[in-house]
Every structure is written in C-alpha cells, then in structure tokens.
Amino acid sequence: MQNFSVGDVSAVLWTPDVSATPPLIFVGHGGGQHKQHPAVLHRAERFVAAGFAVVSADVPNHGDRTPDERLNQIAETVRTVEDLARFQALAAEQTVPEWQAVVDDVQARIGAGPVGYWGVSLGCGLGIPFVAADSRVRAAVFGLAGAVANAEVAARITVPVEFLIQWDDEWIPREQSLALFEALGSADKTLHANPGKHADRIPEHELDSQVRFFTRHLIPAESR
C-alpha cells in the first residue's frame, strides 16, 4: 500500500504481486467516508487478490483533505435529494479533473492498463461525470443514487455497467434509482437490486459478481 498526493489530493494505491501492467480500479468512497475507510479496504483487498491495482482518493472535505469552507457552507444547506444532487454536481466539477490527474499519476507509476470505476452513493454521484469524461475507463459499478442530477451525463456513458439498488433505500426513491439505470447509455448494463436500506450491508455475493464483472471487461481472456 502506497500513500501519495497529486496536488492537494491525498490518495492511496494498492498493487497486486504479479501483473506487470495490471488493470486499475478507481474506488470512489461514500459520503463521510475516506480513501481508506473499511468499506474501501474490503473491496480493495478483493480486487487486488483478483489481479487488479486499486486506487482511491479523498473527496474534498473528506479524509486528509484541507477543509474547503465554500463546499462546507453549501453542504450545510443540503436538505432534499435535489439539494444533494446539485451539491454533488458542483463537487464533481472539482473531482473529475482531480481523479483524472490521480489516474495520470498512477499510470506513470504502474503503466497504462485498462481502468475500471467502482462507486456507490456519493461515489456514484461523482463517478458518473468521471466515467463520462474519461475514455480510459472501460467498465463501471454504480448505484445507490438517483437520476436527479446525473441522468443527462449518464446517457453519455457507453461502457458496461453493473448498477446496484438497495430495494428499501429510504434516501433515494426507488423510481429515481430505476430512472438512473434507465438513463445510462450503455448497451451492456445490468441492474442488481437487493433488499435493504441505503447504508445496509450489500450482500457479499455482489462483490463476487463485481470481481467477475471487472475481470470480464478489463482482463484479456488469455490472461485470466
């Protein structure tokens, strides 16, 4: 595990033992989490064991980032799901170039293999603009987010997507989640819904499925 920074952005990289230029998965953390939150670590371990490098970066006002008073003030006004969507769109204007710089930096270190993206909730709200903007990303896991802010951006995404819904999400209305899945431009997209509220544990078989999803799309058949 290697901590590093790109400009103001604190990030962490895990690499597998074997592959010379491993495919890279960027894991976007959830709201209130950070780049080494247990939920990120758990996924990073599984992805690294399957032969992927994994990078995660602190979102502004999370983890080791210097507090951003302007974003903090806006964050305090968030009351509704529409407010949250507007806030995430604003934050994405900052995180998209930050994450692209992080991927540049990582590819300079380990080589420029194919890239995948994993992010739910805040990680989906910020991840959709990132995946739409960066053609290095070839496959993405999204979910636990609605269509309010990101439907138009999602329509520009064409890479394979696995999309998660918590069926009893008390924060994201179910029809909003379904609408975001519907909006994705990808021909190859699969919706996985499981019972549970927004922060309830996603079943472990979904992580198994995600490992296979990224393997299918980021690792050439002859190298699996």
Added chain:
Amino acid sequence: MQNFSVGDVSAVLWTPDVSATPPLIFVGHGGGQHKQHPAVLHRAERFVAAGFAVVSADVPNHGDRTPDERLNQIAETVRTVEDLARFQALAAEQTVPEWQAVVDDVQARIGAGPVGYWGVSLGCGLGIPFVAADSRVRAAVFGLAGAVANAEVAARITVPVEFLIQWDDEWIPREQSLALFEALGSADKTLHANPGKHADRIPEHELDSQVRFFTRHLIPAESR
C-alpha cells in the same frame, strides 16, 4: 440422459458423473418450448457440469404430452396479460402435483438431496405455485413474468430467489415485473435486469450467476 414418464407426464433427467446424491434442479420450460428445448438443454449442461442433477418435464399441451382440448380452448382465448395470468393459474393446478410426482420419482432414483427450481416466463408462472407448495425446494430462479396472477402466492415463498427482468420486455409491463419481485416473501432475493425484449437472449453471465447461486444454496460449503 434418461427419458421417463410419471403417469401422463413425460420427463427427462440428466445426472452428473460424480455425486452420490446430487442436488436436483427442476427446469420449467417456457411457453411453446418442451423438456428438451435447446434453451433447457443449454442450462442443463451447465448445471450438470457444476455437479447438479437436472430434471425437466413437458407442460400440458407441450412436447410429448397428449393434447388437452379443454386447455387448448382456454389458451385460444388468451388476449391480455390478465388472460395469460388466469390461464397459467389454471395450468398450475395441474402442474404443481405433476411436478411434485416427478420429483418424488427422481428422488427414488438418485436420492433425496436438496432441490432448486429454474423457470422464467411460463416457467415462472407455473414455478411460483410449485415452489410455494413444495418445501423440498430451497432456492429458485424466476423472472420474465408479472405480478397479476402470482403476487399472493409469491408472498408465501421464503427461499432465496434470483429474479430476472428483461428491461425492454414488450409483453410483461416493467412495473408488473418489479411488483412480482417486490411481492416475493424471501428475505434473500436479488433482482437482475438486463436490456432486451421478452424473447431476447439473456446474457450468458446470468447463467454463470445462477450456477453460483444454486451452488451457494444447494451444495454444502465443504463439498464445493
């Protein structure tokens, strides 16, 4: 492969080479198909290769069954999805005891291991009453069917379910599909939706997922 009959019901059994008492998967075929339709064979091959025995039986008026004029006459009146639901409920009054007798017969041949059920479209319409009625069934794959006829029966099902939706199904309204998933009484249920119309090919990764689903629920961890 072994063809056999139980009363009027023509059936076929595939068994794996290894296991003494393998878990059994009952595959219900779709409307207009039969027990050895290529879609059934394809799944049977995969399940047998994973260590399962597989049985399939001709639904009345399909495959080798003697034509049933009464059912034929009712089938000809089917115009709407509500008609179809009524027709399937009527057919299930016949198929539930038939399939239970088929499972009795198979268990007398190969031993009484745990049972799984796989069926979409007609195979879901008839499968939900079967799984609700037979406590030997421990896990089920359903889908491509709506809540009109089967919501109340589905609520009595408590075994793990993997549920398929074709996102662009022109025959089953999407909200009907979602409502049937919602109605299932199972605490452990997962919805998998993929782009495509009713009869379009379901992505092969779903069959991979179903092999793992049945393995998880029907094969003890120490035997996998």
